Amino acid sequence: MNRWALSCIILLATQAVAQPDFRRQLQTKLILATDGDTIRIPEGQYTIDATLSMEGKNGIVLSGSGMDKTILQFQGQQTGAEGIRITNGRQITIQDLTVRNAKGDAIKTMNLQDVHFLRVRTDWSGKPSPKNGAYGLYPVNCKGVRIEGCEARGASDAGIYVGQSRDIVVSHCRAFENVAGIEIENSVNAIVHHNEAFRNTGGILVFDLPDLPVKKGGQCRVYENRIYDNNLANFAPKGNIVGTVPQGTGILLLAANHVDVSGNEIRDNRTLGVCIASYYITEKRIRDSIYYPYPTAINIHDNTFSRQRVRATRRGRMGLLFRFKLRFGRKVPDILYDGILDKTITGSDGRYLPEHRICIRNNRNARLASLDAGNDFRSITTDPSLFDCSLEIHTATPTGHQP
Amino acid sequence: MTTHPSRLQRYLPMVALAVIILLTGAALRVEAPPSRLSDFGFFAGPPAEQRAAPGTIPYRLNTPLFSDNAVKLRFLRLPVGAAVAYNDSSVFDFPVGTALVKTFAFPHDARHPEKGRRLIETRILLREADGWKALPYVWDEAQSDAFLDVAGDLREVSYTDELGRRRKHAYQIPNLNQCKGCHNRAEQMTPIGPSSRQLSGPLTTTSGQSQLEDWARAGILTGLPNRDHLPAALVWNDPTTGPLEQRARLWLDINCAHCHQPQGPASTSGLFLGMAETDPLHLGIGKTPVASGRGSGSLRHDIVPGDPSASILLHRMASTDPGVMMPELGRTQPDPQALALIREWIAEMKPLR
Numbered sequence: 131m132n133r134w135a136l137s138c139i140i141l142l143a144t145q146a147v148a149q150p151d152f153r154r155q156l157q158t159k160l161i162l163a164t165d166g167d168t169i170r171i172p173e174g175q176y177t178i179d180a181t182l183s184m185e186g187k188n189g190i191v192l193s194g195s196g197m198d199k200t201i202l203q204f205q206g207q208q209t210g211a212e213g214i215r216i217t218n219g220r221q222i223t224i225q226d227l228t229v230r231n232a233k234g235d236a237i238k239t240m241n242l243q244d245v246h247f248l249r250v251r252t253d254w255s256g257k258p259s260p261k262n263g264a265y266g267l268y269p270v271n272c273k274g275v276r277i278e279g280c281e282a283r284g285a286s287d288a289g290i291y292v293g294q295s296r297d298i299v300v301s302h303c304r305a306f307e308n309v310a311g312i313e314i315e316n317s318v319n320a321i322v323h324h325n326e327a328f329r330n331t332g333g334i335l336v337f338d339l340p341d342l343p344v345k346k347g348g349q350c351r352v353y354e355n356r357i358y359d360n361n362l363a364n365f366a367p368k369g370n371i372v373g374t375v376p377q378g379t380g381i382l383l384l385a386a387n388h389v390d391v392s393g394n395e396i397r398d399n400r401t402l403g404v405c406i407a408s409y410y411i412t413e414k415r416i417r418d419s420i421y422y423p424y425p426t427a428i429n430i431h432d433n434t435f436s437r438q439r440v441r442a443t444r445r446g447r448m449g450l451l452f453r454f455k456l457r458f459g460r461k462v463p464d465i466l467y468d469g470i471l472d473k474t475i476t477g478s479d480g481r482y483l484p485e486h487r488i489c490i491r492n493n494r495n496a497r498l499a500s501l502d503a504g505n506d507f508r509s510i511t512t513d514p515s516l517f518d519c520s521l522e523i524h525t526a527t528p529t530g531h532q533p
Numbered sequence: 534m535t536t537h538p539s540r541l542q543r544y545l546p547m548v549a550l551a552v553i554i555l556l557t558g559a560a561l562r563v564e565a566p567p568s569r570l571s572d573f574g575f576f577a578g579p580p581a582e583q584r585a586a587p588g589t590i591p592y593r594l595n596t597p598l599f600s601d602n603a604v605k606l607r608f609l610r611l612p613v614g615a616a617v618a619y620n621d622s623s624v625f626d627f628p629v630g631t632a633l634v635k636t637f638a639f640p641h642d643a644r645h646p647e648k649g650r651r652l653i654e655t656r657i658l659l660r661e662a663d664g665w666k667a668l669p670y671v672w673d674e675a676q677s678d679a680f681l682d683v684a685g686d687l688r689e690v691s692y693t694d695e696l697g698r699r700r701k702h703a704y705q706i707p708n709l710n711q712c713k714g715c716h717n718r719a720e721q722m723t724p725i726g727p728s729s730r731q732l733s734g735p736l737t738t739t740s741g742q743s744q745l746e747d748w749a750r751a752g753i754l755t756g757l758p759n760r761d762h763l764p765a766a767l768v769w770n771d772p773t774t775g776p777l778e779q780r781a782r783l784w785l786d787i788n789c790a791h792c793h794q795p796q797g798p799a800s801t802s803g804l805f806l807g808m809a810e811t812d813p814l815h816l817g818i819g820k821t822p823v824a825s826g827r828g829s830g831s832l833r834h835d836i837v838p839g840d841p842s843a844s845i846l847l848h849r850m851a852s853t854d855p856g857v858m859m860p861e862l863g864r865t866q867p868d869p870q871a872l873a874l875i876r877e878w879i880a881e882m883k884p885l886r
Contacts, residue, residue: 154684161683161709180685185710186720208687209705211861217713217798218720234826234856240798241720263856264826270801287826294801341803341820343795369822369829369845414821417814 153178160184160192167191171227173199181210188220194227197251197281205255207233212268213252217241224250231255235265236285244274254284258307260367262286266308270294271344278302286365287372288313289330292320294344297526300325309366310335310375311357316342319525320350326357331364332372332379333357333399336386339371340409340418348388351525357381358397363445374412376401376448383425385409390429390523396464401442401452403435403464403496406488411468411503413447424472426486429521434494435464455507458499463512465490465498481516490517570655570670570679575608575634581652581676583636588613590753592744594731596769596783599868600637601704602694603653604646608634609727611753619745619756621764622809624728631660633724639704642693653688654706655679658716658724665722667712683709703865714862719796725787730808734766770870781878782808784871788860804835817846819885825849828857838882847875 153176159169160182168191182202184190192214194200204213213232216222216239225248229236236252239245252266266282269275270293280303282289289308292298298320304327305311311327313335314320320336327333334357338347357380366373375382378401383389385408396403409416409423416423439460442452452458467488475486482488490498498517502509567573570580577586583606585591590609597605611617612630619625627633634657640650652672659666670679671686685708691701707714716722732744743763748754757763767775769784790807792799802823805815814820817835822828822845830848837843849859851867858864 154686157708158684180687180705181711183708183710183714185713207855208703209855209862209865211856232856233854234828240801260827262827264824264828268824270824287824291824293824339823341814342823343800343803367827367829368831369833370826371821371823415819417819 152176153180153182157182160187163187163190165189168193171195171200171202175201175203177203177205178213179204179206179208181207181212181215183210183215183217184219184222185216186218187222190219190221191223191225192227193223193225196226197228197249200227201230202227203230204232205230207231211235212238213263214238215240216245220244222246223248226250228253229266232263234263235268236263238265238268238270239272240270242269242272242274245269245272245276247277247280249279251281251283252285252289253282256284258284258286258309258362258365260286260365264288264370265291266305267291268293273297275299281305282311283307285309286367287370288335291315292317294342299323304328305333306330307362309362309364309372311360313337313372314347314350315339316344316347318347318349320347321525322350322352323354325355327355328357328359329362330360331362331366331377332375332382333360333396334380335372335375335382335384336389337371337382338385338387338409338422340416340421340423345418345420346422347386349523349525350386350388351390351392351523352381352394353390354393356395356397357399358395360399361443371412371414374447377443377445378402380404382407383428384411385423386425386428387422388427388523389425390431390521390525392430392432394433396433397436398438400437400440401448401462402466403437404430404433404466406430406465406467408468408470410470422472424470425488426472426475426482427521427523428488429523430465430488430490431492431520433496435496437462437464456499456501456510461497463499464496465493467498467500467517468503469500469511470504484519485521487519487521488517489519489521490514491520566659566668566681568681570657573632573634573657575610575632580678581672583652589634590748590751591736592727592732593734593736594726594787595734595766595774596731596780596787597726598787598863599871600863601690601702601866602639602643602692602700603637603704604640604643604650606636606638607726608632610634616753616755617748619729619754619758621729621758621762624724624726627660627724627727629660629662633658633727639690639692643695644693644697651690651692652676652679653690653704656712658722665716665724667709667716667722669706669709669712671706682706685709685711700866705863705865707862711862714798715791715860717791717798718794725791730764730767730783731787733763734768769874777874777878777881781874784874788871792860817844818882826856828852828859830857836879836882837885839880839884841876841879844879847872847879850875 165188173195211234213229214237220243223246228251254262264287266285266289272295275298277300285308288310289305290312293315296318300322303325306329311330315337380396380399381404610632636655638650655670657668671682672679686706690704749757785806786808793806820835852858
């Protein structure tokens, strides 16, 4: 350690005695940590009034004593847009703690290589509210993301949100009572498996959105998750894309490409079991000339569907669509495709060329409908043979560090 | 026949390497920063008077960042005999050894600066061989000196503002990490203010010529073009200095673009507010928000031309909720004058078809 850091420690040690304030002490540790350090937060509930931040560190473990034992409570936070913010580093692990009631996002990590969230909980107390922060676990622009055994509740956008990142695993997590449970957005090479997403507005979302620096996501596998009862009324503040997610959505693939959805239990999501949609379904104008709005190369197989005989949501644009255009009544299809096609990749039969197809095969108890939404729903089809194909979607397992 | 290298020959490269490591290690060893601001010697007399010592150059920006009505006293110190090269587009590339010093103060009465002031903090950016380093110093209550403090804090300030209103609010002293929340380009610490378009005005209203010319005359600025080629001294709240659009853009440049630019911390938003941005979409016109959460305030676009109250940009500038407001750091109060400027700019834009 250089003398500069040493003098800081001496200086701050004296101040810490004079001002025994937990936030300042922890913040000081985060600033003075040297690469390879483990920073432990003992059991307890701590009230914190400003963002805790760490910047430019490598090989740091930030560890509580358990998600039920170490609770960082940001109720009344006065400054900063996140609970914890970690930027610009490598091999960062956050584990065994809860971040509660952050003013903005709970934990944001940006520009990290290899970030590991292990047994971390982010939540907002009380009823789900648009006043809650947008994201719980929020890695963005990271390479090598592992989110394991975590829990997210109450986010007014997504509980677990991975944006503009690559090489991602989200597994063995629970996401509930968020607008979106788990969302993978404009990200490449993501594996989402063995999670539970329930009582959200939408369970698991894979989105590609316009106007972002990272234009193109893809290569995503969503398997062996339990996705059920995602019937919460959408409570996202308006203006956010997630505000357009219909109440009762299991899985939504929006303008996503090269996605494999298999072996999931998809139960009692009243509106959409699995929905495959182009960006046009949002009815938002696309001004981004490089953006690709169509979902292509989607493989949905070996999933198990079940739903009670209830109507789809009556809320929002999708509610109107179900009531006045689709008129499925209580027999709502499990898999819905908007059927808006990119005409530049269709063959002479009007279907996508094989490598771009939407393939739906070997699902249990699944009924599908393709809506022809680009032609005012004129030729809605429920014929499974049109989608009876298979694709190979490859993802590479990230070689993240172990804590 | 084979030849065996002597023991010396065999170990020579390793010894040489060790010597090199020792030497460079010694050369790169960072001096501990002074714990007191006064130890730097930037100031003559009592440090609270903020009188520049010989070799310290006070400067001002045409359009500064808003920091909760704090008055900022800025100083530059270059290494002895050194100069900085002019350029017309970005922050000057100051030589190793440069210090940029900025003191944040609240006059007791903004209408009467002679009634005194309270200094809160002094931030120093030091240009070292491996880049810029930030050092935050916090003033003591007695105003005798400022002391190095990396952890940040909240202080209550009270003063009378320019409109004669009594004001009392929390003022946030950022922690060391938060310095880089703004002073960040492609993850490198970097100054924000001292560029030709910010320094082209005079130091005081009574001195006629540009600070750039002062600097050139003093021999610390090289390559200055002649006066006709200097950027206009745009002052955001002075309509006589330039058209509305340019003043609004310069205000956004200094207040937002340190994050909202392609190499800044807000790069993932796709909203780029730098002076040089030409793509209307990146500038926010008709752009949908991405990860703004409740920051959107139930509005749909960052900027809706002709309709300021439907524009998220203005909504976030007006907010004081930490989860909504922009900038995220360095402000707890709204800036009514800036809101008026941006409102007028958006109102005068031609509506999209």
